[in-house]
Amino acid sequence: MSKLKKEIENHLVTHILPFWMKLKDEQHGGFYGTVNYDLSVDKQGDKGGIQISRFLWSFSAAYRVTKRQEYLEMAHHAYQFLVGKMYDHEHQGLYWLLDYKGAPKETQKHVYTQSFGIYALSEYYRVTKNEEALQYANNIFNLIESLGFDKEYNAYKEEFDRKWNELPNDKLSQNGVIADITTNTHLHVLEAYTNLYKANPTDQMKERLTNLIEIFYEKIFNKETKYLRVFFDKKWNSLIEIKSFGHDIEASWLIDDAIKAVGLTDERYIQMVIDIAYNIGNSHAILEDGSLANEQVNDEMDLTRVWWVQAEAIVGFQNAYERTKDDKFLTLVDGLWAYTKEHIVDHREGGEWYWSIEADGKPTERAVGEPWKTPYHNARFCLEMIERMN
Template identity: 30%
Template sequence: MQTAFDPLAPEQLRQWAERWRDELLSNVLPWWQRQIFDAEGRVLGGRSNDGRVLEAPRSAVLGTRLLWTFASAEQRLALPPRPQLDWAWAWVSQGLTDPEHGGVFWHVDAQGQPLAAHKQVYAQAFAIYALCAAHAARPDPERRALQQALEFFELLQAHAFDQADGGCWEGFTRDWLPLPGARLSDKEPPAPKTMNTMLHVLEALTELLRHHRVPAVEARLRELLVLFIERIWLPGPRCFGLFFSHDWRVLTPQVSWGHDIETAWLLVRAADVLGDATLLARSRDLAVQVADAVLARGVAPDGSVHGEGRFDGRITDDQRHWWCQAEAVVGFWDAWQISGDPRHANAAWRAWRYIDRHHVDRVGGDWFKTLDVQGRVVAAVPKAGLWECPYHHVRSGLEMIERLAPR
């Protein structure tokens, strides 16, 4: 493919879409189909970059995202049914789901026994998201996947939302009692509300509303969309806040440019599915603002997106994470589709060029997940693990294949 990029050149767009399709079908999906299940169809703890199986807890993050990946690829690429979707669905429904109190456990062992039995709201959101994808790929008369997604939503309705100030709490005990201090990892400060959790609840409710329009889902999605526009977006530092008090005081000066550009296009998607013209206009305007802010401060000279920084522009994580680059491709392209500004189209293209040159593993398959500032693989970060999964880059590919198609 040529390095000079013209977003209005149909042949270049066709070639780019074909390259994405080939990457998914020949490199990414085959790796995950072959490498992430044991002989009984259960999810493994992970694999290192050299292919070694890792003995690690089976996270809800990995399990639910596998289901989303196999279901979405089958449905959106019109692929023939494969057993990996069935294995992933069984793993989420039986290995991860709490049969007594509902919801998914945070971590389980190889047999699906809980190792961390608390209910992280983030994980419940991904379960809803994945089950909606399974419903779209394999609809059945009983609508089992969709019904399970609705059951998970009802648990969030009953426990997860702050009725006074809005938004979602972070986590609960196994039996859904408040769990102060719940957080996604030890790297995060304690915070009762986080942008990351609310983003993925919004994402999940977007898909649930797409398949099942009920007033309760619609109301919660609208609430979250308004919160992102009016509370979580910080006009001063031009970024989304990451960690909040219960009454929306921002707790840290941290910026995650990967989350910012991901949020930008997901807000537009949510408003579009919601069908609210006013919120759609506001989301589209904000998406362009976010793209400009990320382009100004979060993109390196080689087109890659930095990990994290601070409100004053200082970079605190200069590693290149696969998910940031994948979300940048979609987020910048979405901004181009809204604004027509060639800077946004070029930013999407340059992020892809960085991915193609550095993240794609043409020997071992799939992508290297984290690189240092020189583009060298960080060996300590596995190819598959608690957080390392196919969701971001498969979704980026599916989105771009569809968006690059002739109109």
């Protein structure tokens, strides 16, 4: 294990994080919003709420694990932009999108974005003990619980306008449906609340986290197929038959992280985590080259190898190994990392990771830095593996 740990640690500090550090915007704050496929930086690219939150989380967590001072300085820089520009001090919460100068461009408030704000601010608080950061995290938590939660159906809502009037969920719906409820948003609320609980454990947070795990068990996890359902109407009716392989294996370890954080011993939940991991690990989604396919809609397989899917799968299978001691999961980890190193990692001068590799083996010619692609998934994979292999 120590060879793998050393390799991953080296990759984090010499390849991933230096790429993103170079994007620090000294003039307008935050980080440049877009790096094109040809690795040219668009200094006038828009800056996303999810994006700056992921930068803040990544550099805060990197400092927590490695204690390298330069990461803490990057985290301070990200924090200033998040609370100074991305946070709406008039109507509260984080905007969806700003222009490159930091002026609001798309003022929707999405629960998904708010959850990343909590995730980032709580991580920053863990390493700085900055009480203001914890206050912002708690403010956003209270917004989600008071405005973004549907008590009748025990579900987290999705999209709102700037003043918190509910909107159709355009931002997080795909595949031709508009979903009132998404697994993705619930997963990232869970992840955010878990981190806030680690930063500042309260009885209320424990209760909300336990409720979220129960939602996954009762509403999202399909006990027959062992896959997670993806899109729902207001009453939790599934809207379309999708298997999102990356989200499933990511959910497996994030749910387990929540279970461990609050100290739950409910066997149903632990078995769900293990069942999801075996289901993906034994499925046709694991391809001959060791990679994990993206998704399946009805009978149609999408064989694109997406960067974040590989990163989350490595952590998910590592976690499953820790739960079961089944060597099968270590074999999957080795296969995924071998594939990722060779194909997903961008070996061009100044590159980071490609967005994805197409079914034909060629990199997708898509921006390698933009509001959805940040250091979060692959830096987190590195940090999780470093911590788990210690």
